[in-house]
Amino acid sequence: MPHSVLIVDDEPGLAQVLAIRMKAAGFETRTADGGKTGLASVAAAPPDAVVLDVRMPDMDGFEVQARLRADPRLRDIPVVFVSANVQDSARHAALAAGAAAYLTKPYDAREVVNVVHAAIASRHSDPVCGCGTGACNAR
Amino acid sequence: MTLPPRNSISSDSHAPRPSLDTVLPARCAIMTRVAAVVGLVGATISLYLAFGEEFAPLVAIGSGPFALLALVAVTMIIVAYVRHSRRLRAARRAADVASRAEIERLALVARRTTNAVVITDVNRRIVWVNEGFTRITGYTLDEVRGHAPGSMLQGPRTDPRAVARMRDALHRQEGCRVEIANYSKDGREYILDIEIQPLRDALGNVTGFMAIETDITESVRAREEVASTARRLNLVVAGADLGTWEWNLETNELLFNDRWSTMLGYSPFEIDRHLHSWQRLVHPDDRERVEGVLRDHLEGRTDFYRADIRFLRKDGTYVWVLDAGKVSERDASGRPLRMSGIHLDINDRQERRELERLNVLLADQNRRLEEMSDRAHRFVDDVSHEFRTPLTVIKEFNAIIAEGLGGPVSEQQSEWLRMVDVAATDLNQLVEDFLDSSKLRAGRLRVDRRACSPQVVLDGVSRRISRKAASRGISIRTSVDPGVPDFFGDEEKVRRIVMNLVTNAVKFSPDGGEVTVAVRRSGLGDVEFSVVDHGPGLMPGDRKLLFERFRQLPNALAPSVKGFGLGLNIAHQLVWLNLGAISVESEYGKGARFSFTVPTADSAIVVDRFFERLAEREEKPERVAMLRILPSRGGSTTEELRGLAVASTRAADIVLPSSDGTSLIAFGPCEDPEAWRCRLLDRLDRLGARDTGVRVEVLSAWDYPLESNMARASIAHEVSMEVAHAA
Numbered sequence: 003m004p005h006s007v008l009i010v011d012d013e014p015g016l017a018q019v020l021a022i023r024m025k026a027a028g029f030e031t032r033t034a035d036g037g038k039t040g041l042a043s044v045a046a047a048p049p050d051a052v053v054l055d056v057r058m059p060d061m062d063g064f065e066v067q068a069r070l071r072a073d074p075r076l077r078d079i080p081v082v083f084v085s086a087n088v089q090d091s092a093r094h095a096a097l098a099a100g101a102a103a104y105l106t107k108p109y110d111a112r113e114v115v116n117v118v119h120a121a122i123a124s125r126h127s128d129p130v131c132g133c134g135t136g137a138c139n140a141r
Numbered sequence: 142m143t144l145p146p147r148n149s150i151s152s153d154s155h156a157p158r159p160s161l162d163t164v165l166p167a168r169c170a171i172m173t174r175v176a177a178v179v180g181l182v183g184a185t186i187s188l189y190l191a192f193g194e195e196f197a198p199l200v201a202i203g204s205g206p207f208a209l210l211a212l213v214a215v216t217m218i219i220v221a222y223v224r225h226s227r228r229l230r231a232a233r234r235a236a237d238v239a240s241r242a243e244i245e246r247l248a249l250v251a252r253r254t255t256n257a258v259v260i261t262d263v264n265r266r267i268v269w270v271n272e273g274f275t276r277i278t279g280y281t282l283d284e285v286r287g288h289a290p291g292s293m294l295q296g297p298r299t300d301p302r303a304v305a306r307m308r309d310a311l312h313r314q315e316g317c318r319v320e321i322a323n324y325s326k327d328g329r330e331y332i333l334d335i336e337i338q339p340l341r342d343a344l345g346n347v348t349g350f351m352a353i354e355t356d357i358t359e360s361v362r363a364r365e366e367v368a369s370t371a372r373r374l375n376l377v378v379a380g381a382d383l384g385t386w387e388w389n390l391e392t393n394e395l396l397f398n399d400r401w402s403t404m405l406g407y408s409p410f411e412i413d414r415h416l417h418s419w420q421r422l423v424h425p426d427d428r429e430r431v432e433g434v435l436r437d438h439l440e441g442r443t444d445f446y447r448a449d450i451r452f453l454r455k456d457g458t459y460v461w462v463l464d465a466g467k468v469s470e471r472d473a474s475g476r477p478l479r480m481s482g483i484h485l486d487i488n489d490r491q492e493r494r495e496l497e498r499l500n501v502l503l504a505d506q507n508r509r510l511e512e513m514s515d516r517a518h519r520f521v522d523d524v525s526h527e528f529r530t531p532l533t534v535i536k537e538f539n540a541i542i543a544e545g546l547g548g549p550v551s552e553q554q555s556e557w558l559r560m561v562d563v564a565a566t567d568l569n570q571l572v573e574d575f576l577d578s579s580k581l582r583a584g585r586l587r588v589d590r591r592a593c594s595p596q597v598v599l600d601g602v603s604r605r606i607s608r609k610a611a612s613r614g615i616s617i618r619t620s621v622d623p624g625v626p627d628f629f630g631d632e633e634k635v636r637r638i639v640m641n642l643v644t645n646a647v648k649f650s651p652d653g654g655e656v657t658v659a660v661r662r663s664g665l666g667d668v669e670f671s672v673v674d675h676g677p678g679l680m681p682g683d684r685k686l687l688f689e690r691f692r693q694l695p696n697a698l699a700p701s702v703k704g705f706g707l708g709l710n711i712a713h714q715l716v717w718l719n720l721g722a723i724s725v726e727s728e729y730g731k732g733a734r735f736s737f738t739v740p741t742a743d744s745a746i747v748v749d750r751f752f753e754r755l756a757e758r759e760e761k762p763e764r765v766a767m768l769r770i771l772p773s774r775g776g777s778t779t780e781e782l783r784g785l786a787v788a789s790t791r792a793a794d795i796v797l798p799s800s801d802g803t804s805l806i807a808f809g810p811c812e813d814p815e816a817w818r819c820r821l822l823d824r825l826d827r828l829g830a831r832d833t834g835v836r837v838e839v840l841s842a843w844d845y846p847l848e849s850n851m852a853r854a855s856i857a858h859e860v861s862m863e864v865a866h867a868a
Contacts, residue, residue, distance in 0.1 A: 013530050013534070015530075015531075015534035015538070016530060016533060016534055016537075019533070019534060019537035019538060019541065022541055022546060023537075023541070026546055057526075086525070086526040086527075086529040086530055093784070094587075094589075094784030094785055094787060094788040095784075095785070095788070097781060097784045098781045098782070098784045098785045100781070106529075107529035107530060107532075107533045108529050108532045108533035108536055108537075108565075108569055109533060110604070111537045111540070111541075
């Protein structure tokens, strides 16, 4: 069963580029054009990973991540940030808040695909997985 | 002349005494008359005696009819004489009564006067003094009679010149008037105004002297006090370098001292003593303000007039003067009549104030410049951000099309798509350069140094540049010598350095050329990256300018190469931040070899390189300190904290994991370790808002500059004991 990825970016061009790349790499992809619709999409069906833009008009990526972390069912979903903000402080803040990766634009979409792959793999091999049943690994 | 006997001029010693000096001339006239009366009596007696002498021979020779005749004659004479003498006695009685009244009045005056009256004989021995004398001097008449006044009354502060003047005048038997200090019986000093007149008899011979003495001690003291006050005031005015002025508001006459005019560069006679002089010299810009202040005072709304005024000097410059004063006289209706005050040169003070004002302005200007600089940096950030999104879309769709994900692509289309990619990559590079350069200049670039693999860096570079290089048939060859250890640095920044050097090499390489990127161990044991091209090389003398910002050196062998000249400058600064050194070797016409070093991940070497960089800094710190950053329990992991710590420290600071892996060690320059600790904690709190409870403690601090290389080695040792060796 292919892993599912939710791509949240208010720039449709970028969301589409990533969706094409992810699809070509075998992922099942969905897109959302903002933080709120992204959260709704996650709530409807939790994906295996979320690619999050940082700067979005309705709700920024950090806020989306914080909300995911606050929900026990969703807190372990790996988050990969893609941002045009190359400020080191933003990168460090994102990583400190538990992001799997922080990539800056312009990114190589193939790199994003690799990072998402790695994030899902590392989560599934995580011995302290929250469910404790091994079901996560089977997924 | 004989002195009038006391009982003859006074019948009543208890009568009140009018002031003598007011009646002195009258008194002298009376004296003369007394003498005349005495003289008249004397003459009558002489006549009588003359008759008596004549009668005797007549009586002696008189007999017979002669005797009868003589008897009749004698009888007639006797009768006539008796009648005559009666008349004389009557006249004398009348004169006595008149003069006695006058003399009584005189005596009254002499006794009652508050002044001292002294009468001496011609040898200046006292024959009489009044009660005023006794009151002033304490001596009674009995005590002083027969003495010379000077011997009794003069003392240490008696002016010898006054004494001499007095003596000379008396010697010449003339009157005189002197002021002189005398001493009373009990030693009290007093000052007398003495007027001495000679006393003369009817024939004009001097028979003695009369002195009338007024005690002027109080008025002299008052006069001296006034003089002393004036002297002190003059000293103050001169000492304070004050100009003084007095303005008569009825006539507008303006009086001033010399300093008032010299302060303005004029001699005292060059300025008209009228108010219009003052008005003319006041700076036009100050006039309205000053007149307002003056009006307020004249109309009684302020207690003082006080204004800083610029006055026109004779040489055409202006001088700042403090003009202060007060109305000194008003009429019954309160209208000011007279006003006086001072001028004080406050040019220095005003210049200081002006400097202070300029300093404030400058500080304000600096603040605004900083704000503008901040805005400019934010603008660059924003512009870069706005460029990145469309660039990414362009590049990514370009790649998707080129890879055939959207359908088959012809060879010609593939070539065109490659050109789009190269242009987009160049554009991206420019944006990155601007952003990095801007952040480097602002000192905002953080450096996250850790152990990194050189191979990973080279792989990243190849992936990014290969397509661009391939478009011109340039091959990029990379190699890492076996056994090269990990380096200590910021992987992303080191990749940017290599990227910039390779971009530069590709830019100057001929089509179909080759660029070699190699990593090896340097002679000093550092990790050395080198980029070699076979382009035109550098002209001699260009090396110094090579790393300057916005410096694109003209090169005759590569005239078509263009750029902003940021790449090498950025590379240079990034190398510096990574504790390394950059250099270039080139022979004109035969290509160039750029190389830079970064330290290996050995904490002792890292500390050593840190001190080398510190020595190169223009601003030297006072101390170097080592802090420990501890995560809160249940908060971020050490690795997560590391990101925060790097973002919270400065580019010069080095952050390393501690030897036991439970905390971080920050090592850096500072003025005060405690202040650094607080600042760091504050920034950590702000950035890591979701992770409160982070602690920071000061582990060690050393004074800088260090005393010796030994000290440097010992610090390096101390730091390496604290940090993880695997770092």
